[in-house]
Amino acid sequence: MIEVEHLSKVYGAALAVRDLSFRVGKGEILGFLGPNGAGKTTTMRILTCFMAPTAGTARIAGHDILENSLEVRRNIGYLPENVPLYPEMTVRDYLGYVAALRSVPQNKRAERLEAALDAGKLEDRADTIIRKLSKGYRQRVGIAQAVIHDPPVLILDEPSAGLDPRQRVETRQFIRSLSKDHTIILSTHILPDVQETCSRVVIINKGAIVAEDTPEHLGATRGRSTRLTLAVRRPAGDAAQKLQKIKGVTAAQRQDGDKSAAGGNGNGRDANEHTFLLNVTPDADVREEVARLTVNEGWGLLELHRERNSLEDIFLELTTSGAVDTEET
Amino acid sequence: MAKIGLIAWKELKTYFTSWIAYVLITGWLFIAGLLFLLVLQRPQEFQVSPIYNILVTIMLFIAPLVTMRLVAEERSSGSLEMLFTSPLTEWQVTLGKFFGAWAFIGILLLVTLHLPFFATHYGSIDTGPVWGSYIALLCVGAAFMSFGLFCSSLTESQVVAGFLTFGGLMISWMLNWPAQEMPTSDVAGFIGHWSVFSHFQDMMRGAVDTKDLIFFLSFTVLFLFATVRVLESRKWR
Structure with missing residues (x-):
């Protein structure tokens, strides 16, 4: 469903993403991990066609991100790290606007709107102006906008940020429930979420992949001790x-x-x-x-x-020990 | 086309969710009414063109306030990422925002229609200059909105976008000054030709010339195109 091939991105003289290649199959939840500045957001922005790679390409649902960008974007639901909201709108108006922008047919908008409100557990806040919502609720609006058009591929950057423990558990359950019909890339720093949610993990450091495996197998085989x-x-x-x-x-x-x-x-x-x-x-x-x-x-x-070794141990070791040659061009 | 309309409608509604639309409309109406009264009290024959001439200058101050948030706010809040990860082209976003801002200028013009109505109801005026003035204001509005939209696309800061728009339009106004002071100078005439302010005088007298319409169309399309290019540049930077 997602095929990334030799993706690289250079900002000026800095190499942000270096020759990334990985695949995510249908129904899979991939944990995409790395420290701040590792190139996660850049990779996700490339996959969602917000920016272009310097080299390499990717295919989402069979469409090339460079040759058929609009079709790729129709098949993707994206929750960026900074939740994209219009504070002056109500939750319902905002989700309706996003649904229309994402080409949800008029006769299905009401149904999709209700489904998105349900996904974000926002039924009781549907008519609240977004400016008046707490950070947790805003995050949930962000999740709702990502699924409003029922895309086959979801790319979620820190979906649990700002949520309380109960909401985090609900979000994890929701993401797991989506995996039946969706392919998901989940980027987060909350490693227990990854362990409980993801079927596979890709860890990147300084733009390059340093580990790719199931969380269980990583725990069994990775780590110095x-x-x-x-x-x-x-x-x-x-x-x-x-x-x-x-x-x-x-x-x-x-x-x-x-x-x-x-x-x-x-x-x-x-x-x-x-x-x-x-x-x-x-x-x-x-x-x-x-x-x-x-x-x-x-x-x-x-x-x-x-x-x-816990995933946290492995993450720390792989991202702090210079496990790959990280010399920047 | 539907998505352009959707974005335009959203932009237009956004003006009315804050104080800015109401303050601008109130100020605009007050100034237009005041000008109408002043022109009415003059001993000469009643003419509408002085009113609309000054309103163009007022529009120079209004344009930055209307356009500064269009892209800069989306850039700073991150919602630009939502727009461009949706199946939308840069042209759709640019035209949607442009038409939303231009529609607001249209509302500003609509609320002044009562002035010529009063003038024709209680007296007799030549309607040619009235229609010409409204066409001129719409053309100037389109040019100002496209330039303001372009400035807004350059930065995350609404304040910077506002100053860029105001500064650019001031320069455009100043380009026309030498031509007004030295009407016989070819150099001054050539420089003045590039000013937005040298292309609506004939319209306000009731003579809508194709070359003026083409100037405004070219000016508007040029800055819309530049906006699209700036928005596209995010992919390659």
Whole structure:
């Protein structure tokens, strides 16, 4: 449904987007992540035909963004980061205006208007002037305008910004419900939203893709280290040093005195329980070795638990470590 | 065409959602009425052209207020992104905004129609100059609106857009001054020819010349075209 091929964008001497290529299939929700200034908004503006790429192209619903821009725009619903609103209009007038601009047939406008009001949970604010709405409600009007013409492709830039936790959950559910009939690119800094909503993630940094995978697979395979938590009854004084000697363990740290680090507020831990936090390389599975050492040394094994890197860990690592050659032209 | 009308109607309605339309219409009516009274009290034969001549100058001050927000506001609020990610061409947006602003000028002219009506009802006047003056004001309005729209497309700031429009129109007015002071000078005449203010005098006397109409049409289309090019340039910058 969305095919991006070798997309690049240069602003003066700065390369904002560098040779981006990815595809999004029908019914898929793609999380499009990256730090501020990574090129996300530029990419989305190119895909929505607001600006042209310096090189490369993309096809949306089979239409080329350069050759058939109007047809592409008919098939896209876009929520920009700054919600585009006319504050002097009422919500109903604004959505009606957008519906007409997006070529919704006259006989279907009322029906689509009601559907968009429902999508944004705006029924009780339909006749309120937009200037008088809170930030959260304005965001919801932005979501409603993106879906008013029922486009097959949705590009949403920070749809949850400014929403309270309940509204965020509702927005997530709404986006998930749309995935049955829509293809969605979702850009957000709220990573739990991505984990719960997206079937695949593209992470970009300094204009280039640094990771592309499912959130689960990223967690399992990406990142420099994964963590093991070891809880024992009677550790020897040199236990940490012995643990660190196991091949694949990069660091072993005793966590006594910080029970929250050992596992959730210290609930259920007695005074004789001691925890170690082990950093291990991602390709090494050292659990067996750790268990053997613990049993052989008679430390009294209570718990051995492997923690995957969270999407947040992976995001931070990939976007702060210069994972790609980022020299700008 | 429907989308041009839709944008124009939205723009026209927007003027009336703030104080600006009401203040402008009130001020315009007050000045027009005052001028009418002053001309009426003159001992010479009653003529409408002095009234409309001054109204053109008033329009020079009104044009920046009417046009400054047209694109600049959309640019600063981000709604330009909504417009150009909708299936709309730059020409549709430009013409929609132009016709919306021009329609407001049309309303300003409509509310002054009672003045010639009174004049013809209570006396007898030559209607040629009256119709000529309204055609002239519509032409000047179109030229001013297209120039103001162009200035608004250049910047995010409404204030900057307003000053650019006012400055540009002032220069256009000043181009006509040498020709008025030195009517026999060819150079002054040549410079004056490029001024908007040198092309409506004959119309206000009732003589609508095709070359003047073509001048206003060319001027208007030129700045509409320039606006379209500025809007298109966002893609490549």
